Amino acid sequence: MTNPLLEVSDLSVEFESYEGTHRVLNDVDLTIEEGETVALVGETGCGKSVTAKSIMGTLPRPPGKITSGNIRYRGTDLLANRAEHDRVKGEEMSMIFQDPMTYLSPVYTVGSMMADVATYSGNADVSWFDVLKNLLGRREERESIRERSIELLERMHLPDPEGALDKYPVQLSGGMRQRVIIAMALINEPTFLLADEPTTALDVTVQNQILDLLREHVTDRNLSMLYITHNLGVAREIADKICIMYAGEIVEVGSTDEIFDAPLHPYTRGLLDSIPKLTGFEGDGIDGQIPDYTNPPRGCRFHPRCPAAIAGTCDSEPVEAHAVGESRSVGCHLYEDGMSMDDAMAVATSDATYWSEERPPSAKAGVGSASSGTGTRETGGDQ
Known part of the structure; x- marks a missing residue:
């Protein structure tokens, strides 16, 4: 068997607070192969999002602290190499968030946010001069990004995708905003996608549409995905493999059919x-x-x-x-x-x-x- 795309081993995370030390993750092991979709399933508060943030390198530190473990991406330990972690996070990983209104700015249009993601993702040191230079120049590049944004929104089956680029998030419905979030996550063509309960706040019909879109793009682009959910029904719809998490520990791993059948x-x-x-x-x-x-x-x-x-x-x-x-x-x-x-x-x-x-x-x-x-x-x- 080839080496997995992502391998998490013995990952432990603690949080310091006034109440004391919260030992949230305890020796978590997780592997994802090329082109595989893995669902991380468990109750609210069991550590699923902490696992995702640790992988993405967005865990707030402090109060969070990774006390042990390794996160290997294509064989490289990201925890031991911060520069490589930042590069991978910007160029090869992307994340779909649960609540679009938390992560979409109310004062920028959809088009400007998608352009910023496409232009500055992976660049940790962007100055106001860089932003101004981009706004005044590189017209062909901006037009190319706009065309790619329209194409992505079309693939998300968003009505009037070109018009949507000039709208603010508040002018869109919840399902439309979630499609925008997914399009933003895909605009730089990542190879690894983290989806943190992206359909939780949506009604059932929209939820099914979003799941269909994710399945379609994972298959077409041969993406690897870690899908976080508390809903086993959703996991059954989208995942090749399911990891069951309880109180910061992986308690069972198996194919989707194995988990449901036995x-x-x-x-x-x-x-x-x-x-x-x-x-x-x-x-x-x-x-x-x-x-x-x-x-x-x-x-x-x-x-x-x-x-x-x-x-x-x-x-x-x-x-x-x-x-x-x-x-x-x-x-x-x-x-x-x-x-x-x-x-x-x-x-x-x-x-x-x-x-x-x-x-x-x-x-x-x-x-x-x-x-x-x-x-x-x-x-x-x-x-």
């Missing part, structure tokens, strides 16, 4: 159970909430909410990612040596029939008892 981690199963069904809301969801990052739980960060938590193990021992297939991994004590995937899935789904049968001889001591015919265990929650 979720392994109890948290993943809880997320799927939380999706409303056409036949009615049948799932129980997940009790509790994201832990306090100033005092995160020992062991597995999910164990206080986990229906399959093992007393003395999940609440004390660090969790490692266990490979359960060629491209799948899961960070859960249930998948440690001695327990098969089927057995672990039975526990993760709180299958009472599993615990009424004799445990297999290879089962790990401490996870359950194989000495009795009933197979007893201590749990951190109800089954």
Whole structure:
């Protein structure tokens, strides 16, 4: 296998505040191949946007601080080379933001903002003289940028794209502004795209249109994309691979079909159970909430909410990612040596029939008892 386009390994991030040190990201591992779309999925507040900002080099420091880890892009560690990080961020990476009104200036037209992105992206030292020189000269270049902007807005299916360039953001609808944000992100033809919940504030029909546009451009341009969302349904529509994040940790990685057909981690199963069904809301969801990052739980960060938590193990021992297939991994004590995937899935789904049968001889001591015919265990929650 070739080297991945992006490889994040052991990334940990902290934030200092009056309350103390918030240990948000904890040893995050993430890989994205050329032309691959990866969805990073988890509840609000689990660290998805912090991960994206760390990759883009836009993490506010202070109060944020990357305490460990590597972010390799085409084999180069960006954290160890600030100049290279700035170059890559300006020339090869681009980001689509969640709220267009936060990132579109109300005092500039769409055309002027797109021209600025096309002209100055990747240039960290732009003087007023440079801006004035650009405004007074380079007419052919400005016309070329305007033509490219119109072409992009046409591909975004924006009505009257030429007229839209002369409008201010307040004159556009939410869906139109989101199309403008996407066009601005694509105007310099990046090879890697980060999309931070770009459809959250849009109605369902516009959301589907935006997803179709992103899929179309990723395919046509062979882009790699990290798509951040809390919506597994959206992830299923757009992603080749899904990474499930909980409380600053990647707890499960698998192809989109694998995650939906056979979720392994109890948290993943809880997320799927939380999706409303056409036949009615049948799932129980997940009790509790994201832990306090100033005092995160020992062991597995999910164990206080986990229906399959093992007393003395999940609440004390660090969790490692266990490979359960060629491209799948899961960070859960249930998948440690001695327990098969089927057995672990039975526990993760709180299958009472599993615990009424004799445990297999290879089962790990401490996870359950194989000495009795009933197979007893201590749990951190109800089954």
